[in-house]
Amino acid sequence: MAVHGPLVKIHPVVLASIVDSYERRNEGASRVIGTLLGTADKHSVEVTNCFSVPHNESEDEVAVDMEFAKNMYELHKKVSPSEVIIGWYATGYDITEHSVLIHEYYSREAPNPIHMTVDTALQSNKMNIRAYVSSQMGVPGKTVGVMFTPLTIKYIYYDTERIGVDLLQRTRASPSRTNGLTTDLAQVASAAGRVQEMLSTMLSYIEDVLSGKVMADNSVGRYLMDLVNKVPKITAEDFESMLNSNINDLLMVTYLANLTQAQIALNEKLVVL
Amino acid sequence: HQSSKSVIVLRNEKLCVCVRLQVVLKIIKHYQEEGQGSEVVQGVLLGLVVEDRLEITNCFPFPQHTEDDVDFDEVQYQMEMMRSLRHVNIDHLHVGWYQSTYYGSFVSRALLDSQFSYQHAIEESVVLIYDPIKTAQGSLCLKAYRLTPKLMEICKEKDFSPEGLKKACIGYEHMFEEVPIVIKNSHLINVLLLDLQEKSTVADKHELLNLSSSNHLEKSLQLLMDRMDDMSQDIGKYNTYCRNLSKQQQQKQQYLQRRQQENAQRQSRGEPPLPEEDISKMFKPPQAPARMDTLLIAGTRGVNGRRSPSIKRLFLPAYSTGHWKFIVLCLKESIHELINSAMNGSV
Numbered sequence: 178m179a180v181h182g183p184l185v186k187i188h189p190v191v192l193a194s195i196v197d198s199y200e201r202r203n204e205g206a207s208r209v210i211g212t213l214l215g216t217a218d219k220h221s222v223e224v225t226n227c228f229s230v231p232h233n234e235s236e237d238e239v240a241v242d243m244e245f246a247k248n249m250y251e252l253h254k255k256v257s258p259s260e261v262i263i264g265w266y267a268t269g270y271d272i273t274e275h276s277v278l279i280h281e282y283y284s285r286e287a288p289n290p291i292h293m294t295v296d297t298a299l300q301s302n303k304m305n306i307r308a309y310v311s312s313q314m315g316v317p318g319k320t321v322g323v324m325f326t327p328l329t330i331k332y333i334y335y336d337t338e339r340i341g342v343d344l345l346q347r348t349r350a351s352p353s354r355t356n357g358l359t360t361d362l363a364q365v366a367s368a369a370g371r372v373q374e375m376l377s378t379m380l381s382y383i384e385d386v387l388s389g390k391v392m393a394d395n396s397v398g399r400y401l402m403d404l405v406n407k408v409p410k411i412t413a414e415d416f417e418s419m420l421n422s423n424i425n426d427l428l429m430v431t432y433l434a435n436l437t438q439a440q441i442a443l444n445e446k447l448v449v450l
Numbered sequence: 451h452q453s454s455k456s457v458i459v460l461r462n463e464k465l466c467v468c469v470r471l472q473v474v475l476k477i478i479k480h481y482q483e484e485g486q487g488s489e490v491v492q493g494v495l496l497g498l499v500v501e502d503r504l505e506i507t508n509c510f511p512f513p514q515h516t517e518d519d520v521d522f523d524e525v526q527y528q529m530e531m532m533r534s535l536r537h538v539n540i541d542h543l544h545v546g547w548y549q550s551t552y553y554g555s556f557v558s559r560a561l562l563d564s565q566f567s568y569q570h571a572i573e574e575s576v577v578l579i580y581d582p583i584k585t586a587q588g589s590l591c592l593k594a595y596r597l598t599p600k601l602m603e604i605c606k607e608k609d610f611s612p613e614g615l616k617k618a619c620i621g622y623e624h625m626f627e628e629v630p631i632v633i634k635n636s637h638l639i640n641v642l643l644l645d646l647q648e649k650s651t652v653a654d655k656h657e658l659l660n661l662s663s664s665n666h667l668e669k670s671l672q673l674l675m676d677r678m679d680d681m682s683q684d685i686g687k688y689n690t691y692c693r694n695l696s697k698q699q700q701q702k703q704q705y706l707q708r709r710q711q712e713n714a715q716r717q718s719r720g721e722p723p724l725p726e727e728d729i730s731k732m733f734k735p736p737q738a739p740a741r742m743d744t745l746l747i748a749g750t751r752g753v754n755g756r757r758s759p760s761i762k763r764l765f766l767p768a769y770s771t772g773h774w775k776f777i778v779l780c781l782k783e784s785i786h787e788l789i790n791s792a793m794n795g796s797v
Contacts, residue, residue, distance in 0.1 A: 189646060190479050193472035196638050197508070201539040225479065229538045242537070249534050252527065255513040257483055297638060306645070332646060335482045337582060341474050342646065430671055437678060444685075 184221040185291060185308040186333040189342055191227045192295065192306065198229035199268045199297045206234070208269040210279060212246055213293060214253060214260040222263055222291055223333065226253065232279075239275040241282065264291030264308075272309070277323055280311055292325060306330060467576055467594045468505045468634045471643075474592065480511040481550045481582045494528065495546040495578065496535070504574050505634075508540050509548065544568070546594075548578035562597075569597055570606070576629055594629040 191213070202209045211229035215222060228249050232241040250262060265283050267276060276292065283290040289310060296305040309325035334342065383401070385391040411419075473495070481491050493511035497504065510531050512524070532542045546568060549561065561577065568575040574596075581591040635643075 188475075188479065190472060190475035192642055192646075193470075193475055193639065196636075196642055197470070197472050198538060198540075200636060200638060203539065225483070231537050245534060245537060248530065252531055252534070255527065256480075256511045259483075335478065337478045337482060338475060341478050342643070433671075 183217070183219075183291075183310075183328065185293075185328050185330045186221055186223045187293075187306070187330060188223075188225050188333060188335075189338060191224050194227050194229075195266055195268065195295050196297065199295075203231075208234070208267055210241065210265060210267045212250065212262055212283075213264045213266055213291065214250070215263045216259060216261065217263050224263065224291075224293075226257070226260055227266060228253065234275060239278060241279060243282070262287045262290070264293065266293040266295060268295050268297045272325055276325075277311075280323070284311070291328070466503055466630045466632055467578075468503050468632050469578075469592070470505075470507050471633065471635050471639050473506050473509050474633065476509055476511070477548055477550075477578070477580050477592075478582075481580065484511070491550045493548050494531075494544060495548055495576075496532075496541050496543060497545045498541050498543055499545065499574050504545060504576065504629075506545060506578075508535070510535075543572075544575070545572060546575040546577055548580060550580045550582055565595075565597055566602065569602060578631075592631060594631050596627055596629055598627050 195209075195211070198211060199209050209229055210232050211227055213224050214226040214228075215224040217223070230242060230246045230249070232239065234240075253260065262283070264287065265279065267279075272292075272294065280290065280292055283292075291308050291310055293306070293308045296307075308328045308330050310328055311323050311325055382391070382397075386393045477493070480493060484491055491511065493509050495506050496508045496510070497506040499505070513527070532544075536542045547564065565575075565577050568577075576594040576596050579593050579595065581593075
């Protein structure tokens with residue numbers, strides 16, 4: 178009996194917070210749990226924020242600080258009133274019995290809560306991020322159990338988030354794990370370089386097809402047609418004149434800005450004298 | 451050729467700010483969700499000071515000020531937040547605050563006051579300015595500023611009169627200093643980033659190469675003009691003040707002279723001289739307008755110098771043989787789809 182749960186969309190800020198709270202966990206705690214906040218609609222759930230909740234876990238019992246969770250939720254609601262509790266997360270690979278208890282608590286707070294696990298112990302050499310929703314199973318009237326069914330996860334970004342994450346991808350490369358924010362010119366240059374690479378890949382593919390090395394694919398051909406047709410039909414002179422007038426505007430504004438700057442500097446000198 | 455070079459004067463060589471990934475993401479998210487339009491979003495930065503670095507490890511946002519929420523206590527909110535965060539081992543030391551900006555117009559009296567109170571309490575605190583519009587154009591724009599020591603002194607004495615500022619020789623360049631930001635991540639975060647990159651297939655945004663920056667240019671210019679208007683008004687006020695002051699000095703002199711003459715006459719007649727009246731009570735000096743606002747406005751102009759990226763964008767196509775790069779700009783998304791399908795097709 179398959180239960181098709183909602184699609185789970187996660188923002189990277191949530192994952193970053195989870196990893197951070199895992200790194201700051203108390204001595205002796207093997208995992209961290211916390212609440213997920215976000216918005217839910219009929220077919221999907223979007224997780225936009227989270228906070229960790231202190232808890233104690235031992236062999237037989239688990240204690241979660243509920244007061245704390247409530248307080249934090251109230252505080253968060255003041256900033257973003259549209260976020261509601263939609264589930265909870267835990268680090269670690271497996272789902273234990275304690276998870277069931279915690280899940281039960283959360284089902285009192287939110288309808289159909291999502292449970293998310295983040296594998297920070299890197300058991301399979303990768304950080305596995307999974308989401309589950311619980312469903313009843315078993316024979317009704319007798320022993321009833323709870324089954325966690327997995328859901329599909331999609332990462333969703335705001336545009337600006339995307340740019341932030343892209344920038345931070347570069348920290349992976351540097352050995353000291355640090356990265357300064359690059360200057361504008363360098364970024365424009367790198368963006369132009371990327372587009373150039375793409376074009377050269379495209380050209381080599383086209384040459385391969387023409388010389389018969391690779392089978393021609395119709396859909397690719399259609400994309401190519403779209404590509405070529407998208408170039409607006411402007412003659413070189415028109416383009417140059419447009420570009421030049423644009424540059425002139427920009428230069429004029431720069432000149433004005435520098436003029437005001439010089440004026441203000443002069444003013445300062447005069448006043449101070 | 452930094453875009454804000456007129457603000458960087460004293461860059462403290464030793465001090466730099468280390469920011470973690472989640473702080474950046476939280477700030478971005480806060481603006482995105484709660485600050486659409488020209489509203490400003492603010493929040494508090496938490497972290498600690500390590501040797502010569504200021505590490506910012508977490509942050510939380512401030513709710514917006516609404517008129518119907520008069521009894522909302524900011525301080526209480528902050529205290530509760532910090533107490534709660536302490537339970538989960540998050541650094542609960544205030545090290546600064548952040549604010550979003552609209553086209554660079556963030557230099558205001560409120561900012562100055564807040565930053566002064568923060569810096570007074572904690573010496574290394576900074577204000578992080580996040581510019582969402584520039585970030586949406588392709589490059590993450592996050593800058594950290596502190597007040598220069600000179601400005602701190604002036605704020606301490608609250609002496610904003612022209613004489614006070616003259617004494618301290620403060621120009622608009624010496625108000626803020628920029629602190630370089632470095633992003634530092636742990637290994638686990640790197641694993642996360644690796645994972646995200648594999649899983650997500652969103653196309654690269656090539657907004658950086660977009661040629662049509664004219665509406666941004668317009669808005670920046672508009673703001674600049676507004677600032678110039680404010681500034682000229684202020685300068686006008688200052689000039690009238692100077693004129694009034696000099697007129698008053700003249701009047702004082704004339705009065706004193708008349709007094710002396712009268713006294714001389716009375717003495718010659720043997721009568722007691724008129725008492726020296728308290729002249730200062732008669733001529734109350736006109737109010738010296740606070741020059742701080744003028745400086746602030748000038749500071750805005752200094753920080754508002756974001757012409758350079760637009761120029762560089764335009765010069766790229768101009769300096770190349772022109773046409774083909776223009777084509778490329780029209781086709782960025784199509785190229786991506788094409789590459790993807792080519793890769794899939796050729797496998």
